[in-house]
Amino acid sequence: MSLTTRVAGWRARAAATLRRPLVREGALEAVPMAFGVAAWGVVAGVAMAKSGMGVPLAVFMSLAVYAGSAQIASLPLIAAGAPVWVVWATTLCVSLRFMAFSYHYRPFFMHLPRGKRMALSFLMGDTNFALFMRRYDKPEPGQPYEEYFLGSSLITFGVWQASIITGIVAGAGIPASWGLGFAGTMALLALTCTQLRSPITWVAAVVAACAAVAAYALPLKLNILVAIAAAIAIGALADRLPAFPKGRA
Amino acid sequence: MSQLEIFVTTIGMALITLLCRAFFLVPKDDLPMPAWLREGLRYAPIAALSAVVAPELVLTQGALTTWHDARIFGALAGLAYYAWRQSLFGTIVCGTGVMLALRFGVGW
Numbered sequence: 001m002s003l004t005t006r007v008a009g010w011r012a013r014a015a016a017t018l019r020r021p022l023v024r025e026g027a028l029e030a031v032p033m034a035f036g037v038a039a040w041g042v043v044a045g046v047a048m049a050k051s052g053m054g055v056p057l058a059v060f061m062s063l064a065v066y067a068g069s070a071q072i073a074s075l076p077l078i079a080a081g082a083p084v085w086v087v088w089a090t091t092l093c094v095s096l097r098f099m100a101f102s103y104h105y106r107p108f109f110m111h112l113p114r115g116k117r118m119a120l121s122f123l124m125g126d127t128n129f130a131l132f133m134r135r136y137d138k139p140e141p142g143q144p145y146e147e148y149f150l151g152s153s154l155i156t157f158g159v160w161q162a163s164i165i166t167g168i169v170a171g172a173g174i175p176a177s178w179g180l181g182f183a184g185t186m187a188l189l190a191l192t193c194t195q196l197r198s199p200i201t202w203v204a205a206v207v208a209a210c211a212a213v214a215a216y217a218l219p220l221k222l223n224i225l226v227a228i229a230a231a232i233a234i235g236a237l238a239d240r241l242p243a244f245p246k247g248r249a
Numbered sequence: 250m251s252q253l254e255i256f257v258t259t260i261g262m263a264l265i266t267l268l269c270r271a272f273f274l275v276p277k278d279d280l281p282m283p284a285w286l287r288e289g290l291r292y293a294p295i296a297a298l299s300a301v302v303a304p305e306l307v308l309t310q311g312a313l314t315t316w317h318d319a320r321i322f323g324a325l326a327g328l329a330y331y332a333w334r335q336s337l338f339g340t341i342v343c344g345t346g347v348m349l350a351l352r353f354g355v356g357w
Contacts, residue, residue: 032338039345057255064263069301074262081250084258091262095269097297102273103290109274121271126298133294179352182320183345185305186327190340192302193331195295208296209303216304216311224300231296232289239288 022144026128026151029135033127036187037156038163043181044068045167046174051075058168062161066122070094073221086220093221096228101129108136108145120146123153125160130191200238204231319357323348 017023048058048071065071070091077087101124109117131152136145167174174180196202208227215223250258273280282290306324307314314321327344330336351357 032336032341035338036341053255054252057252057259060256061259061262064259065266067262067266070262070266074258078250078255078258084254084261087258088261088265091265092269095266097294097301098266098269099272100290100293100297102270104294106273106279114275114277117274118267118271121274122267124270126301129294130298179345179349181305182323182348183341185302185320186323186341186344187337188298188302189306189324189327189344190331190337192295192298193328193335193340194337195298201292201295204292205295205299208299212300212303213307213313216308223304224297227300228293228296231292231299232286235292235296236285236289 017147017150020144020147022147023151026131026135026148026153027155028151029131030128030152030155033131033187033191034155034159036184036190037127037159039180039182040068040184040187041160041163042167042170042174043184044072045164045169046171047072047075047167048164049168049171051079053078055168059165062164062168065091066125066157066160067091067095067098068160068164090220093225096225097126098124100228104129104133105149107139108132108149111141112146116146120149120153123149123157125153125156126188126191127156128153130194134194200235203238204235207231207234317357319348319351319355322351322357 045058045062048061049055051058053061061071073090073094074087077090102121105120105124109120112120128149132145132149135148139145192205196205208231211230212223212227215226217223218226306320307318309318323344323346326347327340330343331340
C-alpha cells in the first residue's frame with residue numbers, strides 16, 4: 001500500500017471516529033471544563049518558563065508527561081538541582097491518584113486490546129475522569145465507553161497543550177495577579193463536587209482535605225499520599241458502620 | 250541540572266506517570282486485593298481531588314491563611330453555585346469572579 005492511500009485511510013478512520021455520537025457527547029461535555037483547564041495550563045506554562053529550563057525542554061515535558069500537577073511539583077526541584085530520584089519520587093507521589101483512576105476505568109475498558117488500553121491510559125486526567133464517572137454509573141457489556149472517553153480526553157488534551165505552550169512562550173508577560181490559577185482550582189473544586197454521591201464520600205473528601213493541609217510540610221508531596229490513605233481507611237471503616245447508608249462512591 | 254539531565258529526568262517522569270495511569274489496565278486478570286482495600290479504593294479519586302484542591306485554597310507559602318482571604322470566599326461562592334445549579338462552568342466563573350472582585354475591589 002502506498003503512503004498516500006495509507007494516510008487517506010487513517011484520515012477516513014479519524015473522521016469516522018469523530019462523527020460517532022458518543023465521541024461528540026464526550027467532547028461537548030468537556031467544553032465547559034476547558035476554561036478551567038486552559039487557565040491552569042497557562043499558569044503551568046508560565047511557571048515552566050520561569051524555571052529557566054528553556055522553551056524546547058518545557059514543551060517536550062508537557063507533551064511527554066502530560067500531568068500538570070507532576071510538572072509543577074518537579075519545577076522547583078529541577079531548578080534547585082535536586083537529585084533525580086527526588087524528582088521521580090515526587091512525580092510518583094503526585095501521580096498515585098492516576099492509579100486509583102485506572103482501577104476505576106478497568107471494568108469499562110477491559111473489552112479492548114491491551115495496546116488500546118495503554119494508549120487510552122496516556123490521556124487520563126482529573127477532568128475526564130470526573131466527567132466519565134458522572135456520565136457512567138456502572139459498566140454494562142457491549143457499550144463503547146472508549147468513545148465518550150476519547151471525545152472528552154482529546155478536547156482536554158488539545159486545550160491543555162495549546163494553553164501550556166502559550167504560557168511557556170508568553171512567559172513572564174502574564175502577571176500572577178490575574179488569578180488564572182484560581183480558575184483551575186475552581187475547576188477541580190467543581191469536579192470534586194461531582195463525585196460527592198453518598199454521605200461517606202463527603203466524609204472521605206473532608207478527611208482528605210484536612211489531611212492534605214495538615215501534612216503539607218512533608219517532602220516529596222507525600223501529603224497527597226497521606227490524604228488518600230486516610231480517606232481509604234475512613235471509607236473502608238465507614239462502609240462497615242451501620243449508621244451510614246450504603247451507596248456507590 | 251544540565252539540559253541533558255533535565256531531558257533524562259523528563260523521560261523518567263513520563264514513564265512514571267504512564268505506569269501509574271496504566272497500572273490496573275495492563276494486567277489481563279484482576280489483581281488480588283483484600284476486600285477492605287477494594288471498598289476503600291472507591292474513595293481514592295475523590296480523596297485525591299480534594300487533597301489537591303484544599304491546600305490551594307487555605308495555605309499561603311505553607312501556612313494557614315487568615316479568614317479574610319479572597320480565595321476562601323471565592324471557593325464558598327463556587328460551592329454555593331454548584332449546590333444551586335450543578336453547573337461546572339458556572340462554578341468556575343462564579344468562584345473566580347468573586348475571588349477577583351474581592352482581591353481588586355476590597356484588596357483582600
